[in-house]
Amino acid sequence: MEEMQSFHPNHLVRTKYENILENLDSGIILFDSVGVLAFVNVQMAKLLGVPRKSLIGSTLTQLLRHPQITRFKRKKIIRIYRETIFHRKRFHELLDECGRSWLITMTYGDQMEGDFLISVKDVSDFKQIEQTAYQNDKLAMLGKISASIAHEIRNPLTSIRGFIQLLRPHLMRLGKDEYARIILTEIDRANDIIYEFLNSSKPSAPQTTIIPVASLLKEVVLLTESEALMKNCEIILQHSEQIPSFISVDVKQIKQVILNLIKNALDAIDGKNDENNNGIIEIGLEQNEKQVNILISDNGAGMDQNTLNHLFNPFFTTKEGGTGLGLSVSYRIIKNHGGSIAVDSQVGIGTQFVITLPIIEMSNT
Incomplete structure (x- = not known):
């Protein structure tokens, strides 16, 4: 017992x-x-x-x-x-x-x-948080480096431009004014390149405007249709006839993001080397009470898991001659708008990007 x-x-x-x-x-x-x-x-x-x-x-x-x-x-x-x-x-x-x-x-x-x-x-959620923090640190560092480089290069370019303008009357008397004009043009082009690089690595604060998402997507499709046709690719815009979704965004910046994703999709389709199937890029909309999803899908070459893990890292690229800044800048722009960007891809099948942005209630504006 x-x-x-x-x-x-x-x-x-x-x-x-x-x-x-x-x-x-x-x-x-x-x-x-x-x-x-x-x-x-x-x-x-x-x-x-x-x-x-x-x-x-x-x-x-x-x-x-x-x-x-x-x-x-x-x-x-x-x-x-x-x-x-x-x-x-x-x-x-x-x-x-x-x-x-x-x-x-x-x-x-x-x-x-x-x-x-x-x-x-x-531990996927923990890895995602860790990756996001790491990504933000790298983008912040990239912005600081870019600003420093731009400052160091712009100063001597400004001095050179000033001296060329002082010398221009002498060059004109020698019949060499064309040389001065070319030098000034090239200096201005170098300044434009620096400005674009600085803006791409450190996007400015959004100058927001309230617009319907559908009209933004229609405009982007019109801008890319001709290039798509040249690459034997069809762009299909799909969205349901529901209450229009309005978003408060910097139109120029969001347009830059969507154009960049479509350009990447065209490159992925072009790199698939599949003569039997035409390229298709589908752009769709999904929404709920608080947010709208912009879906950009393609039937291109797709990406492996290693590429997906580094996709939004600055200077990471799989393209010959690519800068590796496009997607890292897109990531920063969407974050600055209070949204998120995600990607799903399979090698040989295709890729889908999903941009999520908050909806603006027009009755409250």
Whole structure:
């Protein structure tokens, strides 16, 4: 009787802890000292896509041979095993087939009495926050560098321009006024290039105007239709006939962003080298009570996960001769408008950008 009383509380404690582990948002799996799977929680079973009952008692080899384990997951399990067991790494990060980030933690040693505890946690949101902070830091640094470079180059150019203007009467008497004109023109062109670079790396504060989104998109399509036709590509504008969405934006800046995305889509289609299918760029609108989504989709070459991870970084480009500033500037412009920009892409299938901007309620303006 005393044995039953002493066992009962321990059993309750064990059941309580198992219930906690089973309902964690992290995936938990435990292999005992001889390599047999002794415990797996609900979340881990969902991640593996296998019923829990069929996992308990399996070895790692049997787990890999399970008919419901996909080839992709099998490769990831082998990689985790190699990194954590062979290379003795307690922490390992990986990307799944949907592009989400996962942190794998391995716990073993004396404190585990020979057992191996593996936990898997979705850290995509944390990585996104980290990437956004890193992105903002780089853009701020880029703006400071650009301003410094522009200042250092503009000063000597101003001096050169002044001296050329002083020398121009002498050059005219020598019949060389054309030289002076060319020098002044080239100096002005250099100043324009510096001005554009400074504006692109550090966009000015938006000068906002309230406009309907649909009219902005129609104007952008008209500006790009001829180039699209030259590249055997069709631009399709799709939006439902609902209450018009009004946004308060710097029209010039937002137009710059959309034109840049369409230009990228044209390049992606041009680089696909698929003579059998015509290029298609679809521009659509979705809205709810608070925001509107501008969707720009193409059936171009698409991008791999590594490219997507660096896409909005300043100076990152996959184009020969590209500056790598277009998307980083677009990111900054949309952020300055209180919106967001996201991208989804698959190699060989295409890419979709989604620009989200807040809606203005006309009745309140």
